[in-house]
Amino acid sequence: MALSREGVAMGRTRNRRTTMQAPAPVVDANAANASSGYFLAAGMGLIGILIPWYFELPLNFDVTDREFNPLIFIPVVFLVIAFYALLKAIRDTLRVRKFGTTTLIAGTAVPGGRFEGAVRSSRDLTPNGDYTVQLKCIRTYRVGGPVVNASGTQKSTYKDDLKWRETIVVPSTSVRSSTGIPFAFQIPPDALPSRGPPIYERVHGNVRWILTVSAPMQGLNYYAVFAIEMGGPSHGQ
Secondary structure: OHHHHHHHHHHHHHHHHHHHOOOOOEEOOHHHHHHHHHHHHHHHHHHHHHHHHHOOOOOOOOOOOOOOOHHHHHHHHHHHHHHHHHHHHHHHHHHHHHHOOEEEEEOOEOOOOEEEEEEEEOOOOOOOOOEEEEEEEEEEEEEEOOEEOOOHHHEEEEEEEEEEEEEEEEOHHHOOOOOOEEEEEEOOOOOOOOEOOOOOOOOOOOEEEEEEEEEOOOOOOEEEEEEEOEOOOOOOO
16 A cells, blocks of 8 residues: 555656656747847838938039049948838738747657657648758857957957758648647757857857748748757756
8 A cells, every 4th residue: 555655656756757857838939039120120221321420411412523533432331231120020910910920849858869849830731742850950150260250360350160951842632721730850969058158149149049840831831930948958857
């Protein structure tokens, strides 16, 4: 009888542990990307407008004119960046309005483990083709000297290196998006753990894991992106 009670107690403990370790749903980043895009567009646009006013630059783009000042192209660069950021923000906003939010429910991602789960849309999708689910690892590294945007031997820039990527195709006829688009990836044992923020940052050695789900649709294509936290080798133990 004592053994039976002990077994029941151990079973309850396991159940409590399983409940505590249940993954929390994660919402896609489209809405957040749209908000940050609007802020970036507003900031870059404001800088582009203030530079000619503050430095009293004439709006003269005639390079043959004696009064032409090549510095006038600096605010133009800021305005181009603002326009590009605005277009991306509008695109992400349209995706949110058309497809709603997408939720990721997945287990823990660890090197050498199996990362699996499902992506659920808030609305039933009717794509023109199959779903493409992709998981990739990107490492940011510095090229050159220790000082960014310097000159000579001290100059350095930051680049992204694709360390790992795998893509799977899920037939759209076999799943219902609001129920879940399943996926499973076998993470390599030597996979790099996440380091730094999930968004791009110009810091040497930062590592980002990104999961994307896409499908061709009439008009704007379906697309959802998630930041994945890749633990270290002992994270899943």
